[in-house]
Amino acid sequence: MDQVTAHYCGGGRLADAIADSLQSAGKDLNDLKAADLATVDEFHIRGRKATLELAGHMMLSEDTRVLDIGSGLGGPARTLAEEYGCHVTGLDLTQAFCDAAEVLSDWVNLGERVAFQQGDATNLPFADDQFDAAMTIHVAMNIAAKGKVYEQARRVVKPDGIFAVYDVLQGEGGDVLYPAPWARDPSISHLATPEEMKSLLADAGFKVLNVHDSTDESQSWFEAMMTRIAQSGPPPVTFQIFLGGDFPEMVHNLVRNLTERRIRTVSYICKA
Numbered sequence: 001m002d003q004v005t006a007h008y009c010g011g012g013r014l015a016d017a018i019a020d021s022l023q024s025a026g027k028d029l030n031d032l033k034a035a036d037l038a039t040v041d042e043f044h045i046r047g048r049k050a051t052l053e054l055a056g057h058m059m060l061s062e063d064t065r066v067l068d069i070g071s072g073l074g075g076p077a078r079t080l081a082e083e084y085g086c087h088v089t090g091l092d093l094t095q096a097f098c099d100a101a102e103v104l105s106d107w108v109n110l111g112e113r114v115a116f117q118q119g120d121a122t123n124l125p126f127a128d129d130q131f132d133a134a135m136t137i138h139v140a141m142n143i144a145a146k147g148k149v150y151e152q153a154r155r156v157v158k159p160d161g162i163f164a165v166y167d168v169l170q171g172e173g174g175d176v177l178y179p180a181p182w183a184r185d186p187s188i189s190h191l192a193t194p195e196e197m198k199s200l201l202a203d204a205g206f207k208v209l210n211v212h213d214s215t216d217e218s219q220s221w222f223e224a225m226m227t228r229i230a231q232s233g234p235p236p237v238t239f240q241i242f243l244g245g246d247f248p249e250m251v252h253n254l255v256r257n258l259t260e261r262r263i264r265t266v267s268y269i270c271k272a
């Protein structure tokens with residue numbers, strides 16, 4: 001197993017572990033909405049809200065076929081399918097995430113509008129111009145060969161289709177503190193700077209329509225989350241389920257990385 005999948009895949013049997021946690025908290029698995037899973041399946045800063053912001057730029061309808069590159073447990077794919085009725089194909093390097101994503105989609109009756117397969121973002125197993133739109137959320141931070149990711153996205157998205165990117169970038173505040181949720185040490189952390197992103201996307205053939213730096217909002221989002229947790233305790237299921245016992249330290253470092261501008265959260269809306 002490569003280092004990135006080893007970092008993410010936890011102890012295996014992810015869907016069972018998530019089901020156990022939800023049931024212990026009194027949730028009925030037969031009456032779940034996609035939003036009930038958001039604390040574990042929207043695996044990025046600002047969660048479902050950030051996914052919906054990106055989706056708002058993607059010209060989605062029931063006829064749209066979308067690719068989600070690095071789809072994780074499938075939360076963003078299900079959010080798009082549920083809100084817009086589109087079909088989303090998720091691709092992820094971590095097989096355990098793809099397997100769990102299929103199960104979670106069936107729980108919320110979205111199994112027919114989403115599909116997940118294992119694969120590498122730097123070598124997409126899809127034909128040219130196969131998708132109307134694509135997105136990638138908090139994925140390239142684990143990938144050194146980012147140019148390849150964006151070139152592959154450009155290849156599989158139809159001309160004039162939208163490619164939405166939301167990622168963690170290297171900030172101006174110094175070296176990243178580890179462990180972080182995407183890497184326990186720098187060996188699998190590859191953050192681009194905002195300057196590098198501009199040329200990476202342009203070199204891949206995209207026209208950047210909109211850039212949004214959400215670092216301030218990300219910081220406020222964590223502050224609001226900490227207040228909620230202090231008042232009513234943690235949600236029934238969190239990323240700790242697969243990231244393991246040092247997850248609290250990862251969150252602590254993530255908040256410091258954001259506050260000290262060691263990292264920035266930035267999204268790009270691009271046209272193929």
Ligand SMILES: C[S@@+](CC[C@H](N)C(=O)[O-])C[C@H]1O[C@@H](n2cnc3c(N)ncnc32)[C@H](O)[C@@H]1O
Nearest residue numbers: 042043044070071072092093094120121137139
């Ligand atoms: C932080 S998670 C984000 C998951 C999802 N995009 C979300 O926002 O919920 C990062 C994901 O990127 C995937 N990933 C990392 N490198 C990849 C690669 N080369 N190809 C495809 N997926 C990759 C990991 O397996 C993991 O699921």
